[in-house]
Amino acid sequence: MIRFMTKNSVISFCAGSLICLTACLSLGSNDSEKEMEQRPVVSSMTVSPEIPNTVPFCGKMIDITRYNMREGFDRELSSFTYFHANTMLLIKRANRYFPIIEPILKANNIPDDFKYLAVIESFLDPRVTSPARAVGMWQLLEGTAKQYGCSVTPTVDERCNVEKSTQAACRYLKAAYNKYGDWAVVASSYNAGMGRISGELQKQDADNTFDLWLVEETTRYVYRIMAIKQIFENPYKYGFVLRARDLYKPFECTEVVVSSDIPDLSVFAKEHGITYADLKRFNPWLRDRKLITGGATYKIQIPQEKDLYYKTPNTVVHNPDWVVK
Structure with a gap:
């Protein structure tokens, strides 16, 4: 009797173990399948860049915690971060053109951050022309260029001269600052024109550009400047790995x-x-x-x-x- 019970116990134990093992294997298989289903199917990951509460612009810390400002800045920072080829080329070109632009801004008492306006306007291409016929690195319309000191004739267009167009842009920016006393509003006016910005400030009873309802291009404009500035000041943080030999050299x-x-x-x-x-x-x-x-x-x-x-x-x-x- 004792031997019989022992044999039955062994059989029961083996049967139970087999059931347990099958269940475990089944569970393991299900877990493995779920894990495979959840694994990325691409070889790289896209991570949303961290959005700070404040962003520096022209010597001021801009609070961007308000929903429209945070989301507006997030859109531009994400775009430039993952617009890999163009953003990388901007940094390479800046090595050639920032040494020309920066001293002119400084001599005219224009905040250094406005060099990033040239970056987003033209991608630092002195020959580019927009559909609206704005020309050069600072994308000046012909009338504006002539008003602020650039020569535009059948054989000459100084909007494509980096030094001359930067000087003209500085004159516009100083005139706008004398009018508004706020560099963010000045930047918006560069895109939309002083007449449009002045009119909207009055009609909407607002005192800063971030509270205005404007066309999409102008709404995005200042955020784009602030976003590209963030990347230029720390390219490696945003995934851009450059060496000295990668940058475009200045010319003598x-x-x-x-x-x-x-x-x-x-x-x-x-x-x-x-x-x-x-x-x-x-x-x-x-x-x-x-x-x-x-x-x-x-x-x-x-x-x-x-x-x-x-x-x-x-x-x-x-x-x-x-x-x-």
């Missing part, structure tokens, strides 16, 4: 001062040891195959041959925060 040019007409710029270029194409690239304000000065004096930039090649890696880093150590 010889200035040729001309005050008389040049009937053929191709001949002029050849006489100065460069191609017509390079003459146009380094002087995008030359808009024809000839130059009619009309009695004015212009400075033509002639690049040095050594700068035309990347035979040695770039070593000039305008901002050390842009590159990995």
